[in-house]
Amino acid sequence: MNHDRTLGNRLFDWVNGTILLLIAIACVIPFVYVLAISFTSPAQVAQGGLILYPKEWSLSAYRYIFSTDTLWRSMMVSIYITVVGTLINLVFTSLMAYPLAKTHLRGRQYILLGVLFTMLFSGGLIPTYFVVKAMHLTNTLWSLMIPAAISGFNLIVLKNFFQQIPDGLEDSAKIDGCNDLGILFRIVLPLSMPAMATFALFYAVGHWNQFFNAILYINDNTKWPIQVLLREIVILASGRIGDTDIDDADIQPLTIRMAVIVFATLPILLVYPFLQKHFSKGVLLGSVKG
């Protein structure tokens, strides 16, 4: 890059850096606000204004939302579909991506074309709903995991990633009597941890944020993931959770909404820093073009 320290260049860097900082702040300040309100006392919230840190702390909102079963139940549902669903994703995707990475495999182009076509054209909402229903998955948590077992996009990126692993490693395992399944699990996957971590994050974010499929496939509100509950509370603005009414003067509907947002967001944000270091390696391998 350019290293001339002329006035124009320095001014450019300064302006550019400032704009970027403002953009970065705009990306996180709403979260800071939400977090601050959720911990602020009802009295201070009632006065209004932009609160970026609580002057008077209060845990009443959190105490309230955890006094009901609803939030815990939804939380457990979300954790369950995220963990189990992501495992299903990773196993299904890597099982399919590995053979497709072998260029000598007969018929692989046809399978790849078949996958590609599903990325261009789909049966749409209604026929898919009937398939899920015919499989007796509706109103079970499986309906949130099985129909999304493989993303065609991730599959192709992972296939490209596997293709870059040198064949020599696998050949030596084969000579030692390992079959292809063993090679995948003992050699290829351990070598692919950055990529697997990245895909795990992508899939996990999808599951955790899943909302519409739950509305579509699940009637039983005890099986609602947290996002559906969140919509009820924050957007449809009932301001209360499930069974208990708010009659306590110590509770502000606003702080409760904020506290629920915090709880629906925190777990997935906590995973991000752990996997972030893999992004640069993981995401770009294979990249869009293949």
Next chain:
Amino acid sequence: MALDSTLARPKPAPTKRSAIRTLMRDILRDRWLYLMLLPGIAYFIVFKYVPMYGVTMAFQDYKPHLGMLNSPWVGMKHFERFFAEPQFWMLFRNTVLLAVYNLVFFFPMPIILALMLNEVRSGGYKRFVQTLIYIPHFVSWVVVVGIFYLLLTTENGVLNEIIFRLTGEKIAFLLDPDWFRTMIISQSIWKEVGWGTIIFLAALAGVDLQLYEAARMDGAGRWRQLWHITLPAIRSTIIILLILRLGNFLDSGFEHIFLMLTPTNRDVGDVFDTYVYVKGMTQAQYSYSAAVGLFKSVVGLGLVLGSNWLAKRFGQEGVY
């Protein structure tokens, strides 16, 4: 995602019988690989191809108790009804307008932001900004809409309070139909602009630094370097993403719009997807909404194939 054109190693011109024999031998040799493919293939057949077959219900009067095989065929009836519907043009306009706005206002943003990040010299500062701008991508649309809702509502929303203090008026961002598209696009930008930079930053990282050096020798300033080296270097990435974007041109972000719809903004907010949901799932008009969905899928497929063809004509690589 170009498919590999490299086939298996070349074989000495085989007779028909020996070709079959080598085929059998190859399949036997790779039996484990084929076995591993089975769950995935089964998945794509059941959850992707069976629904594609299921669009035949758009040409039937689908009755759940008769199933797809026995429901009576009615030809193009549902399509004719849809095109004659006064709502057709409203849905068409809403879907296309949102798509165009997305293309014009959203699509260039990650490119601009990536170019700005690329000009940052301090690696630490760049990483700091990147870490922060990726964060909104990880939250759900429910959270995004919820946060905007709480910030913008006329009942004590912070931003509206500030606007009120400055102007003495409040703006019903969330209820006023005139604000609907602006809201949708700004929320999309806020959530995804940072994340969208990743792919462009990757492309930028691959640019040969000697090119910049050479350009400086020739007296090119920063803007000229941007114009003549950086932008051409990421041109193919931009075009591929543009084609992919056009393929999803009519997918206006269903969850997002679904969450933003209120009774007051349906006239500007209803799109093909939400219409399919309402007619199909809440009013049980299965065949009709399957027809609407099929119409959308076919137009989407046509758009991506068309734009890919155009890209190739203009000497670019294209996706397929």
